[in-house]
Amino acid sequence: MKLNRSMKLGLIVAISIIALFVLSLLISQAPAGSDNSVRFGILTLLPPLVAIGLAFITKETVLSLFVGVFVGEFMLCVNDLNIVSTAVNAFLQMGSQIIACMADPWNAGIILQCLLIGGIIQLVTKMGGAKALADAFAKRADTPRKAQLFTWILGLCVFFDDYANSLIVGPIMRPVMDKLKVSREKLAFVVDATAAPVAGIAIISTWIGLEISLIAAGFKSVGVTNVTGFGIFLQTIPYRFYNIFILIFIVISSLTLYEFGPMKKAEQAARQRKDDEEIIVPEAPGFDEVKPVDGIKLSVWNAIIPIGTLIIGALIAFYWSGYTTILGGEDQALITLMKTSPLSFNGIFQALSASDASVALFQAALLASIVAIVMAVCEKILTVEDAISEWIGGMKTIVITGVILLLAWSLGGVIGDIGTADYLVGVLKNTLPQFIVPALIFVLGALISFATGTAYGTMSILMPLAIPLAWAVSTGDMGFTIVCTSGVLTGAIFGDHCSPISDTTILSSMGTSCNHIDHVRTQIYYAVFVACVAIFIGYIPAGIGMPWYICIPVGIIVMFIGLRLLGEKVDFEEVEA
Template sequence: MNLEPARPSQTIAVGAIALAVIAFALYCYHTYGADGGFGMLSLLPTVVVVVTALYTKRTIESLFIGVLVGLVMTNSVADFIPALGTTFLDVFMNETVAWIFIACGLMGSMIALVTMGGGAEAFGRWLITKVHTKKGTLFSTMALGLVIFIDDYLNALTIGASMRKATDRVKTSREFLAYVVDSTAAPVCIILPFSTWAVFFSGLLEENNVAAEGQGIDLFINSIPYMLYAWVCLAVVILAISGKLPLLGRMKAAELRAESSGEVLSEEDKPHNVELVGGVEKSNTLNFFVPIASLIFFTWYFDIDIMSGAMASIFVTLAFFGVQRLLSMGQMFDGILKGFVGMIMPLGTLFCGFMLAEINDTLGTTEYVINATTAFMTSQMLPMVAFVVMAALAFATASFWGIFVVGMPIILPLALAVNADIPLVVGAMISASAFGSHACFYGDSTVLSAKACGISPMSHAITQLPYAMLGGVISAFGFLVLGFML
């Protein structure tokens, strides 16, 4: 890791830029704060986050700085601290945020238990006897992603943690593993009608009166062929694994490092490669498959609720390990706590991302961007414009479901008014959500995939971004062509 201190000139330049941004934010408050009509200036906090993250390579700090800029824009100096406290409380009391914290923490506990019981190690040994090549191991990783399709959190955390040692043995960089894991998370979940994404979006379609009550899932299924980003993303990852698509950007350097020296982790990522707990040396693959199968089953049984599924599967795993006398009860409960605590860092990133989303809601960022682009939404252009605009918003705000609560009531009535093809427009919007989840460097899927693979979110995001952008450009062109054809 580079620990050289910043040069005085760099420190002065950064300080001057920071003061200029704060001064401009204060100007925005005094000019627009009374009525909140920020217009294009509502994008300022997000721009600050992106620029700061690219410069510092740190996500939590960048997000928090963006939140502070947004609060300065919307509050007086006297109200700044109380407003920051209110934002913290609003996010903490958000039911969705609480669910994510508990669900992801329990997933961390589940992974810790499987690791302690030697299940992950046994699975890795078993896989090596079946698959002997790098391509075979990576295609096995992708196949697991297609099997564990119920939820992108479940997908990313389970597969990333399970495949680390198998891919390390064939000299695959953790950056490439994280890319494969993330590419089979949200992109797979949106093209299968039995996932959390299908449940959420089908309900949203019914709320917006484009599908009758109980028929939202039918419209979702009709839109699956038009969810181009998911299909393109899967095609790109297949080409990348097979070597038909050359390595892009920093991924090339990461793979060269791993293949030439066997260093699957960069120096910057080594502090992030923390094993939650040690494992039992002599174990068998049932100690992997039984916990994971119970996790998938109970998540499905409890109406695709990963939090309830994780709780139930932890009880099953405790009983299964207890019968075998693999670990004492004290060791297993210590593992549950350590696994939960091990998720604090990625959850901190997600929490700050939700704070930024709260600030963007206050500034009216989503409404401004959508309203500014409605002039381009003819029946032919609407699918492509809807995809590009909502993908950009999802990427910028890290809100992959929330912005569609605002966006769908604006875009779908417009689609009906201009007689656009509704399944195509729905497919474009859900594709935009998947793109945002895949590409955003402080998004939940990105953060959790990086955590599961033992690297930093920025390393994962930067190495994955060229592939995500390639998929996004091809998808946008596809929606333009289909808009004129249909």
């Protein structure tokens, strides 16, 4: 056995050295220039493909991301065929890249708020609030259908941020789903599919500021100044076919209990589980081992108050962050609005649009943490020392998520440096028939987002290219350009939804205590199915001129028929039989 392992290790090392040498040879022969997308060509796809491929093969997310980042840094450091010096330089650059990602204020805020929310969840669990809330939900959500629909409704309620959605809804609904023998994979899918797709179309969310600013800048670049970014944003909502269809697909799947692909196998295995059988999910960070303190009286308020503080505090923090940002800025119209009508709909909207989501969520999570600790001490459930210890223990559960996020961001940074997105845009934006352009933009957004793991970055890259392209091929048709604009926004979310290196996908796995690769593997079949409906029933007909109020009903019917044809019902009666 030792010999076999040694031989395997030696073979892997030998193949790796040969691959790095070939890579160095290909890059060193390419003409050096400022545009890495031209210099590397198709090799720009290598780092994300390596990371994604290894993730599926090895099911080791950290290792896969690490190798992907290293390959990207290696490509950037190639000057000659000396792979030893190149590898050393790549390793050093990799360290700098990870530190730079950690030093970024947005990234640091996201990691800190994730850690704090982890501490809150553990405190709520120890106080019995999570179990009381799960028991209360279980009385109403007493079937797999109701439980999945209840999770969907909760996901819609936490509309303001996709990160908060994943970290709040998953831990609350996991005990209910486990009791009703719904798989962790299906729970992770419902949570993930109600995170970014909801936040992306909500008129009050942490996404809208970026979206409307990109839209406004894109239309300004083609000389259209008589429209507002928010006005165009509202007009794109009916054409957000993927967002709308994925939310409706959850309802159809929940009501019919039809599943297909790996999700069907996961659901069948969950239904066949014995009532007293312990659920063991390998490589799944979560809060499964945490139990309420013995002998305490269970109360839903021990969950509602801390989590309510988090949600309400986040909305207030969003508003205050944007309010102070506007007053400290130079836009006199917005400053006047904040001084005269700060609580009007437009005032609240502008404040939320200008807010720093990572800072606001951290502030809200810190406040909710203090509230949870005070409640635990005042109710004599925990001492001050024990409450703080449990709070820190919850943070430890999230550490692996922080590591994965840092590596995912580092991979995104390397991918940006080598020009992956620019290469994809250059290859796919060739002259095409006008009606196919919205679908092409959707696919292009999906590819960039899948490869980079970020919807925000994809929107920022593609929007300045998509709006001028749509405006040019349609000779200034506003309706057609709006459809193409929605293609950018939804394509980015679809790719992010499928990508194993996406932060929201990672957080959904963590929040539901589901193995990350199992979540990606089961979800991707459903996401691709819905995306195909969005393309062929949504964006291609809309590119021809078909109105959205025809596309959406037809798309719903096609999804229902497709699910019945592809899927199989997974129900209690069939399992018992």
